[in-house]
Amino acid sequence: MNDFDLIGLHRLARAATDAGYYNAAKLFNGAAASLINHQLSAEALPKTDEDFVAAIAAIEPTLAALNLDRNLLESLLHIRSAITKNRMLAYADVPPVFVCRVCGHIARNQAPDYCPDCGAGQLTFQSFAATYYLEPEPIEVLINQLTLTPDWLDRILAALPAERLAQKIGGAQGEWSLIEAASHQLDAQQLIAERVEQFMHSETPNLSAKSPAEMVDQSGLSAPQIAQAFRQSRTHMIDQLQAAPSNYWTRVGQHNEFGPVTLQQQVSYFAKHEQWHMAQMTRIRKSLT
Numbered sequence: 001m002n003d004f005d006l007i008g009l010h011r012l013a014r015a016a017t018d019a020g021y022y023n024a025a026k027l028f029n030g031a032a033a034s035l036i037n038h039q040l041s042a043e044a045l046p047k048t049d050e051d052f053v054a055a056i057a058a059i060e061p062t063l064a065a066l067n068l069d070r071n072l073l074e075s076l077l078h079i080r081s082a083i084t085k086n087r088m089l090a091y092a093d094v095p096p097v098f099v100c101r102v103c104g105h106i107a108r109n110q111a112p113d114y115c116p117d118c119g120a121g122q123l124t125f126q127s128f129a130a131t132y133y134l135e136p137e138p139i140e141v142l143i144n145q146l147t148l149t150p151d152w153l154d155r156i157l158a159a160l161p162a163e164r165l166a167q168k169i170g171g172a173q174g175e176w177s178l179i180e181a182a183s184h185q186l187d188a189q190q191l192i193a194e195r196v197e198q199f200m201h202s203e204t205p206n207l208s209a210k211s212p213a214e215m216v217d218q219s220g221l222s223a224p225q226i227a228q229a230f231r232q233s234r235t236h237m238i239d240q241l242q243a244a245p246s247n248y249w250t251r252v253g254q255h256n257e258f259g260p261v262t263l264q265q266q267v268s269y270f271a272k273h274e275q276w277h278m279a280q281m282t283r284i285r286k287s288l289t
């Protein structure tokens with residue numbers, strides 16, 4: 001669907017909303033999201049910093065020709081140069097962005113009381129989390145989902161000999177073996193366990209960011225050892241979360257990449273991160289069996 005105009009679907013969604021057919025808008029928005037995700041999951045995305053920087057540079061003239069907000073274009077230049085220098089993009093590098101749902105006006109740092117272009121009120125502005133992982137999910141849902149993962153991990157690693165588990169399979173995320181992906185899940189679990197611990201002991205924990213590279217596990221554990229360590233850490237963490245007073249969930253830590261993050265957001269982040277990787281591990285397992 002290379003040149004298909006997705007704005008057409010968004011146009012119908014907005015027309016449906018304007019006409020009061022709110023439930024029709026769900027279908028058009030769903031169709032647009034499905035087509036985008038389907039295509040992006042199948043194509044090769046820029047992988048290296050070099051490729052990514054080149055891809056940003058390639059799209060900048062088009063965005064400028066479309067008269068995109070100048071501040072936003074300048075921010076793109078700024079992040080492109082930061083990535084060229086191999087720097088992590090800190091929260092301070094990229095202020096929050098708000099877009100007017102009526103007219104597309106872009107505001108930074110905070111949404112204005114009234115849109116300077118169209119007059120719409122502040123609540124009309126759309127904000128963008130750095131990743132949907134940070135959008136907070138209900139606590140009960142989080143606990144339920146987190147509880148399921150140790151069994152899932154046992155199943156995905158079951159009945160494969162060590163050489164199959166170590167076999168690297170290429171894919172959208174690059175070349176990974178099942179054991180490397182499982183190690184990544186364990187690293188992430190150990191990191192969230194550490195963060196939960198911090199939230200239990202401090203009202204304002206300092207959540208220092210770790211780059212994905214720092215999270216690659218080199219410890220050489222076997223699959224059963226990884227699954228066992230994951231289960232142990234997860235079970236202890238869930239016990240802690242269930243025993244925590246409800247106001248702990250709204251404690252706010254400081255994260256140098258994401259800024260202020262509540263316990264609920266932090267737990268949502270890791271629950272969604274591990275579920276995203278489930279697709280990768282499912283795909284690897286399928287190509288091994």
Ligand SMILES: [Zn+2]
Nearest residue numbers: 100103115118
């Ligand atoms: Zn506006």
